[in-house]
Amino acid sequence: MLRVADLHAGYGRVPVLRGIDLAARPGEILLILGPNGAGKSTLLRTIAGFIRPTAGRVELDGRDITGTAPEEVTRAGLRLVLDGHRVFPRLTVRDNLRLGVAFRGRQFDFGTIVAPVFEVFPILRDKLHAQARDLSGGQQQMLALAQAFVAQPKVLLCDEPSLGLAQALIPPILAFLRRWAAQGTAVVIVEQQIEVALDIADQVAIMERGAIQLAGTAAELKRDKRVQEIYLGLGERGEPLMP
Amino acid sequence: MARWQLVLGILGVAISIVLPALLGSAYWAHNFLVVNLFVTVAVMQNMLLADAGQVSFGQGALFGLAATTTGIVTGLWGYGYGAGFVAGIAAALVLGLLFALPALRVQGYYLGFVTLSAAVVFPQLLVAFDSLTNGINGITVSLPGLTQAGRAGLSWTSLLVMATTIAALLGHAALRGTGTGRRMRVASVSPEAAMTLGIAPGRLRFLAFTLAALGTGIAGALYVPVLGFVSPYAFRVDLSIFFFFSVIVGGSGELAGPVIGVWILYLVPNAILAQLSVYRLLAYGMVALLIMLAFPDGVVGSVVKALRRRQMRAQIAPIDLAAVLQDENAQARNTAAPTAAAAITVQGARKRFDRLLALSDVDLTVAAGRVHGLVGPNGSGKTTLLNVISGLIRLDGGEVRLHGAVSSRLPAHRLAALGLGRTFQTPRVFEDMSIWQNLEIGADLRGTRNHWLLHALQRFRPAWTGNRPDLLAHAQRRVLETLRMVATDADILLLDEPAAGLSAEERRDFATLIRFLRDRLGKTILLVEHDLHLVWRVADRISVLDAGQIVAEGAPAEIADNPRVRALFTGAADAAGR
Structure with a gap:
């Protein structure tokens, strides 16, 4: 499982994260919500090793991976899927998927590994030999997720999987993540829009201004008025709502 | 901080000219005259790069144009050196303004490439227009009145070179103390922020190129009595690169940087390793590389940084x-009520x-x-x-x-x-x-x-x-x-x-x-x-x-x-x- 304790990080001298604590358990989806600029993407990038934290600790299955290089973090079993469906545009769908497996080291049977992916996203099988850049935005997002899936990470971090996708494409992608988590992976999803992924999440944390302002189970927070209030900057921690 | 660098630079210039003359070493006296001309050009390049933020790889062409023009007017057309001197500077100013024009549109390395192309083309032009420039034969100019050693072994030329180089150093320091110099630096760091402070970056770039052309032109015109001979081979593209490297090796933006930079880059390959003359370019590249590895901020820049680090720690008053x-006394500007x-x-x-x-x-x-x-x-x-x-x-x-x-x-x-x-x-x-x-x-x-x-x-x-x-x-x-x-x-x-x-x-x-x-x-x-x-x-x-x-x-x-x-x-x- 992934455990983050009192994490501080930022860009250059501009601090962004101010003491983040969270835990993502195997088999569960942790949804991190927050308005624009709350520090959600920075949090994922810091966990994945792209930003060196100024303080705090990141643990993967009890092992300290704080400040470890991204490729080491990946080998340790953590996978970050960036926003904007990043795939290798000039490689075919098949090669993109094979790259995902490349880190596993052992001998593998490509067909067996990708079978569950093709079951959920049959379009990827149909376009197996097409270049990734010829895929639509939604298909590229599927491919990006599939590439992470075949690597079988222990922890998956997913930055705004719904970004730039047509409404109709979002449910199958979220359902895929749900099934994936059920296999024992700890899944962390970042979303800006509150309602998009609330239904598939187990735990929810609301971030604002670099800190977690509210956390609980998805069921608890679903009806909690405070979520919207935090988004709108209307009062928290006992401060007056208006001047 | 800036004062000791200025003193150091001026002392370096004066001693490097006076000492060989006193000792009667014609070889070193000559070498250091060339070095100090180059220092002048490098000071201008330093101002252009660090204060105005303009990347020019073509300062050697300005220098060469001034020297060649002076050579033509004095050596071929037979006018006095005074006329050649003025003509040389005028020519450098014209080319300097031509450099400033692209700077209004392009910046950074794009501007560098535009100026670099001028430096590449320049010596070819000298050869192509050989009816005017004497081409590869070059121009011999004899100016005994200026070059004969007088009191204490110093010729008029050495005094002029010394005065010019010291004036360049003083001028650079003085510019930094003025409002114009400050605006120049602001416009170089952030043109957008400069504009919101009411500064027009284009005008300051123009000014910087003009000042640099003036200083470089004077040095170029003085090159004629120092060498007594002007040929296209002296002004190849490596000369422009040399000036740029000198600034970097000395420490970009440091007042004394160009003095140290030119000394190292010119003297080590040309004088100290002279017996390896075949490998001059190699030696020159090696020196530049080693210095940059050892002193990433340039020689003077790295020293200054180390000193500053030791000094500062002490007191930093937060903004209260x-x-x-x-x-x-906090008050609004006393203007008429808004219309x-x-x-x-x-x-x-x-x-x-x-x-x-x-x-x-x-x-x-x-x-x-x-x-x-x-x-x-x-x-x-x-x-x-x-x-x-x-x-x-x-x-x-x-x-x-x-x-x-x-x-x-x-x-x-x-x-x-x-x-x-x-x-x-x-x-x-x-x-x-x-x-x-x-x-x-x-x-x-x-x-x-x-x-x-x-x-x-x-x-x-x-x-x-x-x-x-x-x-x-x-x-x-x-x-x-x-x-x-x-x-x-x-x-x-x-x-x-x-x-x-x-x-x-x-x-x-x-x-x-x-x-x-x-x-x-x-x-x-x-x-x-x-x-x-x-x-x-x-x-x-x-x-x-x-x-x-x-x-x-x-x-x-x-x-x-x-x-x-x-x-x-x-x-x-x-x-x-x-």
Whole structure:
């Protein structure tokens, strides 16, 4: 499982994260919500090793991976899927998927590994030999997720999987993540829009201004008025709502 | 800090010319005359690169053009050396202005390539126009009156070279002390910030190229009596690269850097390793490489950095907002009452970037003396609108008025004079100036340093004069940038996401500062902010921008209750239909 304790990080001298604590358990989806600029993407990038934290600790299955290089973090079993469906545009769908497996080291049977992916996203099988850049935005997002899936990470971090996708494409992608988590992976999803992924999440944390302002189970927070209030900057921690 | 470098540089120049003459070593005397001519050119290059931020790989062509012109006028046409000298400088000035023209359009390495191509073509031109230049045969010029050794073994030429090089060093130091020099550095670090401070970057680039051409031209004209012979082979492209490298090796921006840089790069391969003359270029490359590995900031630059690191630690006085907020002399600029109740009026603003419609028919009125919040999701056009108002982006349609006067057709640096100031998402703080100078540059705009803000902060002056802003934390830099704008006496302030990166406490302090600016100083403030928390607390009125259109406007309470606005920020379903 992934455990983050009192994490501080930022860009250059501009601090962004101010003491983040969270835990993502195997088999569960942790949804991190927050308005624009709350520090959600920075949090994922810091966990994945792209930003060196100024303080705090990141643990993967009890092992300290704080400040470890991204490729080491990946080998340790953590996978970050960036926003904007990043795939290798000039490689075919098949090669993109094979790259995902490349880190596993052992001998593998490509067909067996990708079978569950093709079951959920049959379009990827149909376009197996097409270049990734010829895929639509939604298909590229599927491919990006599939590439992470075949690597079988222990922890998956997913930055705004719904970004730039047509409404109709979002449910199958979220359902895929749900099934994936059920296999024992700890899944962390970042979303800006509150309602998009609330239904598939187990735990929810609301971030604002670099800190977690509210956390609980998805069921608890679903009806909690405070979520919207935090988004709108209307009062928290006992401060007056208006001047 | 700068003074010892200046003294060191001048001593180096004087001793390197006087000592070999006294000792009667013709070889070293000659070598050091050439070295000092090169130092002069490198000082100009240093000014151009570090102060004006202009990358030129063509200074060798300027030098060669001045020398060749002097050679032609004196050696081929038979006029006196005085006439040749003036003609050489004039030619360098013309080419310098030609270099400045592309600098108005391109910057950085693109400008470097344009000037580099001039340096590549120049020696070929000398050969191609051999009827004028004598081509590869070169021009021999004999000027015994100037070159004969007089008292203490010094010729008129050596005295002229010494005077020129020392004048170049002094001139560079003096430029930095002037308002023009400061503006030049500001324009080089951030042309955008410079424009919002009322500085026209293009004019300063022109000035820098002209000054550099003047100094380089004089050195080129003096090259003729020093060598007595001018040939195209002396001015190949390596000469231009040599000048650029000298600045880097010495330490870009350090006053004494060019002296050390030229000494190392010229003397080591040409004099000390002279027996390896076949491998001169190799030796020259190796020296440059080794120095850069050992001294990443250049020789002088690395020394200065080490010294500074040891000195500073001691005292860094944080910027104390209370001193500003409680100052009794805090007052608005004494201008006539604003001509219109609206400080900013935007009407029908339209702006398209390729296929993206960034602003479509935006109307916005900001009342004088009020804080107006501008909020909206990412990419809604907030920063575009801010850039339009501050003149950094031209509108496709519509207009902007400041205090009733149309401003949308004026260049950005003119708007500062109309009382417009702005801050940027990342604070534009000028690193190579002291903290105090960073404040002063704001007051400079008004032509006088007599500003209540500078008086209010006077007791911090000693601590801030010696310290550079890189010691300040992000929030402090934000405050410094904002106070600098206050010192310009701008009465319309545009703040671009000032709360980003501030802690809860720092945001509260910043909110206090905003209220102070409005209530005590009567400023009009347009606040673009993601942090709605801050906006609700300081704004008198709020406009909500979405996809380039104003979708709601009103008092904070109205906006906070507006379902469409709520949906916009929380991503609820009813915003999906937009």
